[in-house]
Amino acid sequence: MDAVHLRNLTAAYGGQQVLGPISLDIRPGEHIALVGRSGAGKSTLLNLLYEQVRDRAALVPQEQGLVQSLSVFHNVYMGRLSANPRWYNILNLVWPRRRELEEISPLLERLGIVDKLRKPVEALSGGQKQRTAVARALYQKAAILLADEPVSALDGPLAHVVMGLISEAYATSVIALHDIDLALRYCDRIVGIRDGQIALDDATRRLSPADILPLY
Template sequence: MDAVHLRNLTAAYGGQQVLGPISLDIRPGEHIALVGGSGAGKSTLLGLLYDQVRDRAALVPQEQGLVQSLPVFHNVYMGRLAAHSRWYNLLNLVWPRRRELRAIEPLLEKLGIPDKLRTPVATLSGGQKQRTAIARALFQEAEILLADEPVSALDGPLAHVVMGLMTESYATSVVALHDIDLALRYCDRIIGIQNGQIALDDMTRRLTPSDILPLY
């Protein structure tokens, strides 16, 4: 993928500026963590970034964006709707094709929900819904992964499994995280957001938790 150049991004709510102006570059092969306290502007920045790269990005939004009435299979399959004809997509809605099942089942196995393939999303736990949204993004196979708190509902060991899988599946990613340890372990660049501005931007190898904690 080509580098992403963001220049003078701003966001306002109710007539009050809450983010920016922010400028930053995202280079191919970077795994970037957005860190900072609640309300700092991480989700807003991620949303602005998605607006810039929507045609080549897979998104895991904090609210997940799942269709509650449909099974896990169909929610994951939606990651590739744009890759197929409307006829083929309708066919999969009524009768999932074997090749799509074979592609999605291993993802669910890796994410620890292999038995939920045909389960309606509405009946899943919060952590299972989160993993369904992640499976959809992994199935999409886009150029860049954008994820907003993708492991917030997962326990420690499972959070590590999912972070490792996302890092392995996408060469370039930007992930908003509250967990400093996960950010330092799975990302090679940390961008800290505070009061709507970039307060920290450095390579992970040069940082320790004590460098990041003041952002919270």
């Protein structure tokens, strides 16, 4: 993918500016962590970024964006709806095809939810729903991944599994994270947001938890 250049992005709610102006460059091959306290503007920045690159991005929103009445398989399959003709998508809705089952099942196996393949999302726990949303983005195979707290409902080992899969599947990503240790381990650049502004932007190798904690 080409580099993404964001210039003077702003956002306002209720007449009050909550983000920006922010300028940010995202280079191919970068794994960027957005860090900062809740309400700092991370989700708003991700949403604005998605508006700029939606044609080449996979998104894991904080609210997950799953269809509760559909199965895990169908929610994951939705990651590639645009890649297939409508008749084929309808066919998969009625009776999942072998090709897609053979692609999606191993992905769910690695995420620890292959036994939920045909279960409706509404029957899942919060962590299982989160992994379903991540599986959908991984299956999409876009140029860039944007994820808003994709491991917030997962315990330590599972969080590492998911972050490892994300790093493996996507060469370029921007991920909002609360967990500083995960940000330092799986991302090579840290962008800290405070009060709607970029307060920190540096390579992970030059940072320690003590450099990031003041943002919280």
